[in-house]
Amino acid sequence: MQDTIIENEKKKPDGKNVIDDGVEQGLAKLTPERISSVINQVLTKEVGPRFKAYVETCMRCGLCADACSIFLSNDRGPEFSPAAKVKQTILEMIKKKGNVSKKVLKDAVRISYTECNVCKRCSMYCPFGIDIAYMMLQVRRICHKLEITPLYIQDTVNSHSATMNQMWVKEDEWIDTLQWQEEDAREEFEDLRIPLDKDGADIMYSVIAPEPKFQAGLIYQTAVIMHAAGIDWTMPSFPGWDNSNMAMYTGDFEISGRIAQAHYEAAARLHVKKIVMGECGHAFRSVYDVGNRWVGWSMPPVNLIHAIDFYHDLLTSGRIKVKEKYKKTVTLHDPCNVSRGRGLHNKAREMVNILCESFIEMTPNREHNYCCGAGGGVINCGPPWKGTRMVNNREKKEQLERTGAEVLIAPCHNCHSGLEDIVEHYGIGMEVKFFGDIIYEVMEKTVYKKNNLKEG
């Protein structure tokens, strides 16, 4: 794997030259019969009327093209337009009745997994509202069934399936990490707790697995915020704690459903009123829209809110008070999945204004914001694709640069990692932060209201 990465770095970043071992090994095993049977099975048995309507409605008018930051980043290269992505992939499969070459499949993997963030921005500009992201997810579904998914994201899904978290975090490592963060945070509040499995707590807090794996400090910060706000909360010690879901993005809808099931099952078992999830966009999409619906829950069966909603409530209700506003100039990246997907952009702005002295809007913004360029599982395709991702993110980089802000708030894990890559790659002098980082820094570290019994 390492050799492949070095090899790729030497070349000019062009997706067509990328060698991804997962894709290559998968393609090598395919026979023409298997290719056509899988494609036809998905096209005839799985896709709904929505799919057929889209295929028949698209006028190739190209109005969606300028909506796509990947198209813009590639000098408006026609093959990067949303409609062209469909044409090169699913339309080709339909036209050939599933009898497509491995070359077509290899292109389909590149286009659907790495040149589309399934961010749905283009749909807003299409006169018919055609959902290109949905079409790309159907391409991914086919690639998943053909076992030609990119290696890194497949490994993530393998982890999901075996451990119900995306980073192979073992059950004891998870609990141990929480207990260690709890112990550290007692330096600030001697009676602080990260209550595990507290039956009947008001709130279950869920995170994505990179937090315990690499960014345990984020759990620490949240614990301090929860404690200071006097929240009756808990975290499950058992699987279901990870709200992330890369299976939804590889096209493994079955595993995606099991992940969502485990998450809500944990909340029901703990008898909580509400789930608060950390600052992650795709995870929100997974538990609010996708995974839950695959298993048959039309809406989240347990009330679920994104951290933006939760923190907004803490700040506006006075449960968390700002000691001194954040001084550096900040800009805000609206994550597609909670902005276009959930309309949280105005609350996010209100929060920035409560927390920070100086706010500079980026343009476009709110539901029109460009994707961070990492979303939709693109960053999860890993190092082989990083070079082309940076090329595809040029437009995003320009959008960030235009703000001139010192700090970039990105309330989404994927966005966060992707934006850090952009900042580093293009040498933009910006710090990327979560809302949690800023709140932790500016909040008054006092407890809002002590429970009579001093129970945590």
Added chain:
Amino acid sequence: MKDKKMWDWETPRKEIPIKEWQDRFVWIEEPHVSCDGEKIASIVNTDEAEFNVCCNGETWDEIFEKAWSLKFLPDGRLAVLVSNDEEWTICVDGISWEKRFDYIWDLKNTPDGSFIGAAVQKEGLYGMVVNDTIWDSLYENISGTILSNQGASAAVVQVTPLGQGDIEGFSQGIFSIAVNGIAHPESFMNIWDLSFDSKGKQIASSIRKNRVDYSIIKNDALWEKNFQFSWKPEFINNNNSVIAPVRQNGKWFLFKDDMPLWDKSYEQLWKLALHEDGRKIAAIVSDAFGKWTVCENDTAWGLHFDTMISNLFYSDNGDSLIATVKNQGYWDIAVNGKSWNIRADKLWDPVVSSNNEILATRMEKDGRFYLVVNGKVYKDHFDRIFEPAISPGNDKILLKAVKNGIYSRQILTLDKVL
């Protein structure tokens, strides 16, 4: 479980003040109460990195650096996971087990409390411990631990190491089922939903054979059919048969021994409930997207719930099929197709009397906790409430709750409640 007849069903009210605990300790964690309601206990912090357990005001002799997962066993003993000098074990009524581990979690017990088990990690290897005896073989990883009613233990274990990003190795199948520490020779891509038979002798589970094919395994015998997915299987028919929810052509079916059992298919079908070894079988189903109901022997209730059904079970005599449901955002109990209509914010599964006539549970509504019996909400409200119990004569309710820092154990005659 200690015979319920021996419990005090006469004294109308006993109290244990717990508010004063907060002056004795740096802080106290949420309390737990024994089945008979005679004991209330919390993990308490006594100093920096010093924890103890306080039960009815008395603390244990040993102090721990860490303690979590406090639990009353059905026989009234008190178990907790504890650590000193970076070694973990289980402490029961103040006496720690001899075996020590690098980590311990997932504390569980048999219904009578005579077996206590947990998942453990020792020197980076994983297994289970039951009544202070650790599995002979330990593995790369463990998940999905279960205990049979007789104390047999089982889990999904990783039998082959896996390098970083080794998707090829993963697809070869690196997981097996280990029963009492002995891994089955067959390994699979994924294994979930382990299920013991009623004697703890056989085991069934959901299996993923490859990227897209799922099936059910009973001991070492795989069902021949492949499915699009499956959920937890159960043994029936004197443990000779296995039933499981399976997905085919985008719909869910109930299968028995690899053959369709119910005629109808559903949008979703899971969480099987059984009575008399499968003479009655029920499941939580969705028969239209976003609409949930209960299906018994292939016939669905007329009643639907739009949010969720969390649990489903039969009363001991099988006359009542009881579901904990959520509709329009509120929790409720439904019995044999009829809802109580209590609109709770939080609700626990009810306990059922031996004559099947009384169902008692607890709920939170508007920030207050209540006892609910047969759908009637008892007049008093509390700051915290624990699982109620019904007397062996089926004429009294044991109410256990905390209000204003005082724990009370009350015996209520039925006429007071209903």
